[in-house]
Amino acid sequence: MPAPTTLELLWGTPDRPRRGPKPSLTLERIVADAIEIADSEGLANLSMARLAERVGCAKMALYRYVPGRTELTALMIDTALGGPPEITAAQANSPQPWRAYLRPWAETFYERVIVHPWSGELTAGIRPMGPNELAWLDTALSVLADTGLNFDEQFDSVALLLGHARQVAQQVAATASDDPAEEQLARELGTVLSAQAERFPYAIAALAAAVGAKPDPEAGNALTFGIDRILDGLGALIETRREG
Structure with missing residues (x-):
């Protein structure tokens, strides 16, 4: 049986009947844990292997719920955004x-x-x-x-x-960001800007106000x-x- 498509997963196509005991994982839990990883560690550090470790299952077991990263991130977006504010x-x-x-x-x-x-x-x-x-x-x-x-x-x-x-x-x-490298770059940029103030007065004034703000x-x-x-x-x- 082919894996569910992104649209089927997003729009809640009824789960296909499965034999055997009720699975310990749910798609909702997998998506929620994926969001937590992306929030705390960045999207670049989210992989199917990392997610499998987080939820406590084998990597291949995840593919029973979501075919891959593309489908996973689509579910993550819809869950993370939630619904829009109501019109009062x-x-x-x-x-x-x-x-x-x-x-x-x-x-x-x-x-x-x-x-x-x-x-x-x-x-x-x-x-x-x-x-x-x-x-x-x-x-x-x-x-x-x-x-x-x-x-x-x-x-x-x-x-x-x-x-x-x-x-x-x-x-x-x-x-x-609190990255020291970015702070160093900001200081160096400030030095360059002050030296170019006469050449680019309007751009320098605006950038100087923004740097570090x-x-x-x-x-x-x-x-x-x-x-x-x-x-x-x-x-x-x-x-x-x-x-x-």
């Missing part, structure tokens, strides 16, 4: 329901990627999506349905917000600044569509 009554009844919802929607996606940094690189591109990830897309599109934007514009708007949140999360993960979640940081500017642009486009 206050958001639905606001003057701009789409904006009232999409801002916390993008912020929540960012927070999920921050908790699971490895997910950022896996959520880009065309690939099989599970029910949780598709719910993120569907809920965001639902609040844009009555804005006058066409389907392409609605989809691109959602992709733009996701891309911004993903990129900022990856930048935060990079700057949060730690993101402040309470400040007007790159995440909220970018989200608000994207939503400002959408608001202008929506108003143009309605006037037309």
Whole structure:
């Protein structure tokens, strides 16, 4: 019997009947342990052999549940992201329901990627999506349905917000490192920048302010600044569509 496909695993195709005693492992436990390894050790250190050691079984036994790493990471993404935030009554009844919802929607996606940094690189591109990830897309599109934007514009708007949140999360993960080599590089870069201040005054001033800075979640940081500017642009486009 052929192994289940990624889509079958993601969308909960009924388990095939098996003879013998009930297995000690479950797909849910395997995925949960894989997420813990990726969170604590990085995605590069996640292998089927490492996972088998973690769950306490032979490597080949894992393949009875998940055919390989590709299928495993697809399950990990859908589990780690979870479902999107619900649309509240206050958001639905606001003057701009789409904006009232999409801002916390993008912020929540960012927070999920921050908790699971490895997910950022896996959520880009065309690939099989599970029910949780598709719910993120569907809920965001639902609040844009009555804005006058066409389907392409609605989809691109959602992709733009996701891309911004993903990129900022990856930048935060990079700057949060305590690697001494990175600290040394920052010091050396500061020396170079100060020596080139007259040649590139605007770029140097901006970079000097950013080098070594730690993101402040309470400040007007790159995440909220970018989200608000994207939503400002959408608001202008929506108003143009309605006037037309």
